Amino acid sequence: MSANKQYEEVICCHCEGAGCIYCDKKGKVFVLKPVKKCSYCDGDCCILCGYTGWEKPKGKYD
Numbered sequence: 001m002s003a004n005k006q007y008e009e010v011i012c013c014h015c016e017g018a019g020c021i022y023c024d025k026k027g028k029v030f031v032l033k034p035v036k037k038c039s040y041c042d043g044d045c046c047i048l049c050g051y052t053g054w055e056k057p058k059g060k061y062d
């Protein structure tokens with residue numbers, strides 16, 4: 001187990017909870033705490049936030 005990584009579940013900004021490819025059709029994503037909006041797009045979704053709109057979303061390979 002990797003040390004002390006804490007994630008919080010938040011609504012995906014791309015689909016606003018409806019479910020899309022970026023949140024695995026769940027409508028929610030796990031984001032590393034402290035949760036904040038992506039500093040590049042401020043929630044508009046860009047490649048740096050994996051199109052979730054959040055800073056440091058949990059990677060599929062984490």
Ligand SMILES: [Zn+2]
Binds near residue numbers: 017018028
């Ligand atoms: Zn989504």
Ligand SMILES: [Zn+2]
Binds near residue numbers: 039040043044046048
């Ligand atoms: Zn972004």
